[in-house]
Amino acid sequence: MNSVRIEDAVKRFGSTRALDGVSLEASEGITGLLGPNGAGKTTLLKVLATVMSLDSGSIEIFGRDPSRHRHRLDIRRRLGYMPQEPGFHRSFTAFEFIDYVAILKEMTDRKARHAEVDRVIALTGLEKVAHKKIKALSGGMRRRVALSQALLGDPRLLILDEPTAGLDPEQRLRFREVMSRLGEERSILLSTHQTEDVAALCPRVIVMNHGKMLFEGTPKDLREVARGSVWFSEARAPEARLSWRTGEGVHRNIGTAPPGANLVDPSVEDGYLLLLGDEAFIEAAWRRSRQCAGRPWFTGRYR
């Protein structure tokens, strides 16, 4: 059974449609949400975290309707949520804060709760700073505190909004390790700007922009979007939509490759960048990818 099912979800803020007819289903495993700022990722995650309701469309989480009070409580008992800007009680220590959230998650047996807090602290490598005040922790450490609270109670659905923002490379590697282990037996939806994280972690990736889903598929599918559109050249290619000089001293170009171009294997980031290009460019990329991939990887309605 799917953990999450959304159909034709619409959420408006004034005249802005933060979610514009989004439909998706998710079951066990990690789903990465990619998209620029304002794409609607956070709104989608808030809706899934039962923090926000939809204006129209339907949503089911674990087969429950979050608009109904009792169902919402059932969902929340199986949910771990890390907001984009979680906020912390700065005068609390990391342990105290996570313990406080544990109580709010109805863990009332003190001994068992403290054991659970210790477990998530160990999972996120916070042991050494567990009893330091949060105000004394670095931004990266705070993200780990936020992640720890989301992991409390071993939730069946983890919703993480930009969990790797502010983490150093070592922390990100550790995060990937933890997530890959957790993702084996639960649903994880995470949003990020880091395409490397998606490539490394997510068997499934969704790209959003302007409240719509532009892409849903595997990272490999996303790479394929850019197949034939990435090439090296000695100088900046005038045909390229994006071009930058690499460490090796050559230019990596993305766009409509000229005949005879030195095509290279695309990355997930290339695919992502191509998807977020102008409408005509993306349409062309879509047609090209249809021809070579042979499977639909665009979902939703694209205009």
Add this chain to the structure above:
Amino acid sequence: MVHRSLPVALSLARVEARKLLRNPMVILGTILSFVITIGVTWRDIPVLNRHDSLTVDALVPLAAAVLVAAHLATIRPRRYKTTELWDSLVTSDATMTAAHLLSALLLAFFALALVLVQLSYMKVIGGVATPRPAIILTGPALVAFAGGFGVALGRWAPRIFVAPLGLAGVVAVCTVLIGNTYQHNREWLSLWVSSEGLAGIPSELTLRPDGWRLGYFLGLVALAASVAFIPDASKRVLAASLATVALVGTFLVANQLTKESPRDLQRAITTQLQQGWTAPSCREYSSVAYCPMPGYEPWIDRWRRPTEGVLVAVPAGARPTDLRLLQAPGHTQRYDEDRNSFVSRWLDREGRRGALASETDIHPSMRWGRNSAQGESELSIALMVASRTIGLDSRFRLTEDDLQALGDPRGGNFKVGRRRSQCTSIEQGRAIVALWLAAQATGATEAEFASAAARVPYQAERADGPTYFDPLAWNLLGYTYGTSDDYRVLWGARETNYALQLLGRDQTEIRAVVAEEWSLLTDPATTTDQAAEVLSLRPLPSLEEAHDNWGLVYRGLKQWGTAPCH
């Protein structure tokens, strides 16, 4: 959901209570409560059925701190932007509100512990009588209300500046209520009352609506708690209904608080009179009867020290055989001015005061000093015992001679036969003996007397014009005035300085001379100069000479307007 919410609320309340206890404002409030208790009782032996009200006043700073801290705790999710995370959790706002209220309740138990510690401290430093249970609980109820009010403010107005504003509002309202105390007894509606008045008035003469006031506070607690739940949509109707009930209940109790029934008060005082004052339980030591009011028995030993210190220096044959120290309600400056003045009027009307103020008894008051004030209290008793032993009596009726000595004033209080309760011992030799007897009674009386005499040397003070004022007289008067309201002898600076000379000499020798010349020295007709000569004292300028030196004219007793002691 209650079966899950309650354990969550209790667990959260424990965490929040710990946080509140560690809040610097709360710590400061706790320290201040001790500072207030220690400060107020520094110079007074606590009387627990009076100073118990101090435990309420002492908790006011703590309550203020709890109000602000509870408010800050309630709005913490908003302050630190955790509302979004909290919204994704299963615990409801109502449960969190309940947790904050419960944490305030736990702080009330902490306040109760503080009260018990403070009462224990008062007992350890010599406190007497029994504290009133309703007052013991009033302070903690105040803290609970402050916490509840802080939570309610946090739920209704989650802005950081609201708590200080709310606190200022409460202070303003209470100040107005206390200001109206004399007309409508509205001071009982204030969260604190004027401890100056209440601590000074013996509780035996005060009808304090302790039970109603505790009920009023509990009503406020219920009101604040139910109002705190109203913003929560799922409990709005229930909370609003409870708030209405609490409001009505509090109003009804408040109405009782402002009703003062003279009949009830009279009944209470009559009971006191019957139980304590008119049928005192006395103990006799060395032919002196000590009759404290119920609860004040431990003070007998405190009265005995100066009493026996005076009597041991009096020749055996001259010691009074009917001396009785009968404790009576003391006189305070505010006593006749405040709302309890009708108690005084009632006592006069019933003739109780007259019955109490017998001609032979000494009336220690219901206050006893400690630390630096212990000497004052001992000197006060010693002065009264010495005066009575010598025969100086402030209670007499004016004679024609008195009026002549006073320059023949007529009218008003100056009529032959008019009862007086104040006299001057200036120019009476026996005053030197009385002052010396009192001063030498104990180490504390000697130190206090020397200190008082040194503060006010024998000299003139100029005010607006060239007048002579004898401040020492008033200074020593203060001792007896603060301790007993029915024994007022004015002492002169000249006699005091002679007594000071006696203290500096060999006491055995002085006692021998005093014993030998007792009849002469205690004769009302013996002048200060004659007594000084008998006692071989270094002569001091007479009042006339001193006035001449100062360029003033001595006008005799007319100068003080007070009749000489008989």
